[in-house]
Amino acid sequence: MECQRRWRPFSSSWLLILEVFALRETQAAHHRHVGQFTAVSTVHSLLELNAISFVDDIEIGSYNKVHRQIMIKISWISEALGVKYITQRRNLLVDHEQHFWWAMHYFAKNETNPNRNHTGQLLADCEIDNGIKVKSHIHLIWDGEEIYRIDEEVGHWETLKPEGQIYHHVLHSPFWTDLRKRYMNLYCVDLMKKIVGYKNVRDNVPPEVTVSRHVNPEGSIILSCTATGFYPHSILLRWEKNGKLGVWGKETSSGTLPNVDATFYLHLTLELPPEDSGMGYTCVVEHSQLKTPAVYPVPEKPTVETWVLALGIMLAVILLLSCAGAFIVWKKKNKSDMYV
Structure with missing residues (x-):
């Protein structure tokens, strides 16, 4: 009995160490998370809102205003995140519909045509290496033109269009600065860590x-x-x-x-x-x-470049077709001469 009592805590500790090393092995690589939000609205209402999330260039989930549900593209991700987390995320996106409409309305407040559709996009990406955040960016796009962008490491919004100067102070306000930092850590970095810490979104492949x-x-x-x-x-x-x-x-x-x-x-x-x-x-x-x-x-002799080989094959095919065409024309001409 005494031996069993001593073994149990040791066994639990050993399993915990193995789990930590397994998690480190999974995370000991470069990973990237990209979130794309696209909204379409008039001054009066929000017509569309779509969100797509990619981890390591693989689409993992999406959301749209019509169904108001998060669609998970890879089944095991639901297990990695849990029902509670996904439900909270879904409720947050529903709340964001109002926030997106407010932002769209604010940007289009000087619009002379109230029925004109406008498209606003928010692109956010973050990268981790060995579990540590190494990059993070946000891009704000209005009607197809990038207006603002920020490198989280620098922490300063860059205004890319003169008309964007009038809203510059809003992005630098303490409220939006705190919200941006919190959301990028919570829904870009931490969400990615939850997923890649559970399992890779695709199989590892040698070069x-x-x-x-x-x-x-x-x-x-x-x-x-x-x-x-x-x-x-x-x-x-x-x-x-x-x-x-x-x-x-x-x-x-x-x-x-x-x-x-x-x-x-x-x-x-x-x-x-x-x-x-x-x-x-x-x-x-x-x-x-x-x-x-x-x-x-490295080969001892010069290697024939792929494009040179492809060009040679193409020229050979063209020459062959030309000869075949000339032969057919010649044959038809000979037949017509026989009946003259």
Whole structure:
């Protein structure tokens, strides 16, 4: 019995430690949450209000004024957030209908045509890395033109259109400043942490890597390394020569950018001086889905660029079709000559 009593608290503590490490492992990546609010109204009434939420470029939920319900796109997210949280969020969005109409009415108060429709948009995004907020922005758009934006790290609204100056003081008021900070932390950062701390919104995928080399007209050698189709966002590409790090030429990077399928890609190039033969270079790739850093040797011979190959194929097809067309015309002409 004494042994059992001692084991229980130890077991609970051990499970808690495992859960913490599992949560850290899930959060130990870059994540981004984007919220898009679009309202359409006249001076008299709010006609439409739609809200869409994306985590890591995957739509997770939406809301519209007609149904007044939050539509969850991924079933397990309901479990991650809980019924109480979703209900509170839904009630808040219903209340926001009045707030959006008030804001739209305020912006359109000098409108000469009271029946004209206006569109207002609020775009909010935040990013975390290893569970820590690293970026946060808000954009306010009126009838398709961005009027204001703010970088939360800077904390100062930037007015992008002269007509927006008259409302500048409203955005800087203590009430709206406190509301903005509270909402961005509560519904952008904390909501995202709840979701990614429970489960990734998509499966992790290792990168597909291609390495090439070609000689430019000036005689220098260009080495290219492209990693694409990977998730999560964090990745490291580097050049090594004969297994060693160093600086051998001009290095450029595309930066990690999104693909249409919510995965990412990164393109890295190295321009070597003409006196460098380009031999012995490798592209080393590190990603959470690779057990060890992957090494990709650079081809010894120049690689045929994809666009050159595609152009050659296209020209060959055009030539073939032209020859076939000429043969058909020639054959028809011969037949007509036989009946003359």
